[in-house]
Amino acid sequence: MRTLTPQQALLLSLAAAVSTIGMKTAAWWLTGSVGYLSDALESLVNLAGAGFALVMVSYAQEPADSRHPYGHGKAEYFSAAFEGGLIFLASVAILYTAGERLLNPQPLGELGIGTALSVGASLINFLVARVLFQVGKANRSVALEADARHLMTDVWTTAGVVIGVAIAGFTGLTWLDPVIAAAVALNILREGWQLMHRSVDGLMDGAQSEEEIAAIETVLQSFAAEGCRHANLTTRVAGAQRFAEVDIRVPGDWSVTRAHALADAVERMVEQQTRTRLKTHIEPI
Incomplete structure (x- = not known):
């Protein structure tokens, strides 16, 4: 799935959301x-989240300008926060509906076709989530990974709903239905909190992962044979973009031209092998 762009993957997510909304709404009806x-309401959140993510991912890929010299990569974090907020609103609506039904229980209708529609919608979400995970990982997209995680939560939510509603239908314990809906609301509320926490953490200029830092270190160490050393490596993440700074220490008798040429070579190699924009500072050993 690496041939898909983030925008194409999110368009697929939008199409899946529209399809599952129809199927799950029919199951409820x-x-x-x-x-x-409650399952259908969560699909509405999927639709709004994927739409906003598409806008933010497109904006995040805009080139750097005079007002944003480091690019627009952090726009993806707003997508995750927006989806988390929508999940919170959906949870409140589900809890309210579940409470009303618990106070005024009603018999369940035809479960066979409704259950089949819900299971089919869950299968669509599962397949799309796999695609989003792969494309998101390949493109370091926070927005795609957030959308994928939410879809997988939807899959497990649907599984729980189908099992619970089936038990309620076969046993006649109609109170189980609103209780299951409330459990769904609490589960997606937890997912919403995690998405919002991750978006806030991303806006705080966190460092790259240990694996990514190790890859940069490997490239820097490969230049030791040139007679230089490195120190004070710092990194930060901005959505799909990666930035780093490091001191390159060279012999004191080197010319400015030679040191500058080495620094350029180091920066190019780091960007080619780790997709990190490196800024170097030359110092004497």
């Missing part, structure tokens, strides 16, 4: 289950 209603 056929069964009258608030558990299936």
Whole structure:
């Protein structure tokens, strides 16, 4: 799936959201289950989240300008925060509906077709989530990974709803239906909190992962044979973009031209092998 661009992957997510909204809404209409209603509401969140993510991912890929010399990569974090906020609103709506149904229980309708529609929608979400994970990892996209994680939460939510509603239908314990819906709301509320926490953490200029830093260190050490050393490596992440700074220490009798040429070579090699924009500072050994 690496041939897909982030925008194409999110368009696929949008198409899946529209399809699953229709299928899950039909499942709710056929069964009258608030558990299936809660599942349909979560798909509405998927639709809004994927749409906003598409806008933010496109903006994040805009080239750097005079006002944003380090690019627009952090725009992706707003997508994750937006989706987390939508999840919170959906959770409140589901809890309200579940509470009303718990106080005024109603019998469930036709479960067979409704359950089949819900399971089919869950399968679509599972397949799309796999695509989003792969494309997001290949492009270091926070927005795609957030959307993928939310879709996988939707998959497990649907599994729980289907099992719970089936038990309620076969046993006649109609109170199980709103209880399941409330459990769904709490579960997606947890997912929403994690998305918002991750977006805030990303805006705080966190360092790259240990694996990414190790890859940069490997490239820097490969230049030791040239007679230089490095120190004070610092890194930061801005959405899909990676930045780093390092001191390059060279013999004191080197000319400015020679030191500058080495620094350029180091920066090029780091960017080619780790996709990190490196800024060097020359110092004497």
